[in-house]
Amino acid sequence: AQSVTQLDSQVPVFEEAPVELRCNYSSSVSVYLFWYVQYPNQGLQLLLKYLSGSTLVKGINGFEAEFNKSQTSFHLRKPSVHISDTAEYFCAVSQPVNNDMRFGAGTRLTVKP
Amino acid sequence: EAEVAQSPRYKITEKSQAVAFWCDPISGHATLYWYRQILGQGPELLVQFQDESVVDDSQLPKDRFSAERLKGVDSTLKIQPAELGDSAMYLCASSSTSAVYEQYFGPGTRLTVT
Numbered sequence: 001a002q003s004v005t006q007l008d009s010q011v012p013v014f015e016e017a018p019v020e021l022r023c024n025y026s027s028s029v030s031v032y033l034f035w036y037v038q039y040p041n042q043g044l045q046l047l048l049k050y051l052s053g054s055t056l057v058k059g060i061n062g063f064e065a066e067f068n069k070s071q072t073s074f075h076l077r078k079p080s081v082h083i084s085d086t087a088e089y090f091c092a093v094s095q096p097v098n099n100d101m102r103f104g105a106g107t108r109l110t111v112k113p
Numbered sequence: 114e115a116e117v118a119q120s121p122r123y124k125i126t127e128k129s130q131a132v133a134f135w136c137d138p139i140s141g142h143a144t145l146y147w148y149r150q151i152l153g154q155g156p157e158l159l160v161q162f163q164d165e166s167v168v169d170d171s172q173l174p175k176d177r178f179s180a181e182r183l184k185g186v187d188s189t190l191k192i193q194p195a196e197l198g199d200s201a202m203y204l205c206a207s208s209s210t211s212a213v214y215e216q217y218f219g220p221g222t223r224l225t226v227t
Contacts (some may be wrong), residue, residue, distance in 0.1 A: 039225050041122075041220075043119075046217075070204050099144075099161075099214060101216065105154055
């Protein structure tokens with residue numbers, strides 16, 4: 001089965017600085033990749049997804065991610081963060097054949113003024 | 114914009130009591146999921162429905178957990194009896210047949226077992 005590793009449990013960053021949240025996956029077959037954001041005591045909101053095609057994917061709130069098949073990575077980036085980006089971010093992988101979605105443990109992004 | 118509805122948002126119960134959570138997916142979404150999210154971890158699938166049928170319940174602790182989606186629309190997840198280790202966020206998600214890979218999540222139910 002597929003699995004996801006989020007390499008950083010916490011990422012503190014100052015407002016207007018760039019940020020990268022790292023995600024590596026493991027799978028023996030082709031996969032779909034996702035990034036979700038979760039604000040305190042709320043459900044998950046889809047930021048962006050990679051299904052096929054261009055390896056650079058743009059999502060909501062100015063986030064983007066790049067699929068790197070050779071490195072089995074799907075890192076999330078934003079060139080300039082805001083206080084409101086403070087949240088938990090989850091990387092997820094699923095197999096198209098059975099829609100079995102697995103989540104990483106999450107990365108807590110804290111944006112400081 | 115259509116949303117997944119869940120209730121209650123918060124639930125506190127004593128161990129050994131029964132508890133139930135309700136989920137109403139986005140209208141027309143055939144696939145419904147229940148996840149459990151322990152604090153500090155990612156969600157883990159408990160059960161997946163396709164219409165009224167269970168597709169995957171391999172991670173559902175069947176000695177105490179049950180789930181149903183009788184008419185293929187809304188769903189109920191029950192725990193009886195609740196244990197201290199069941200304290201978690203219970204998330205419901207749904208997806209459409211045309212885009213089954215894209216799951217939309219509800220706000221969750223935060224369960225605290227005392």
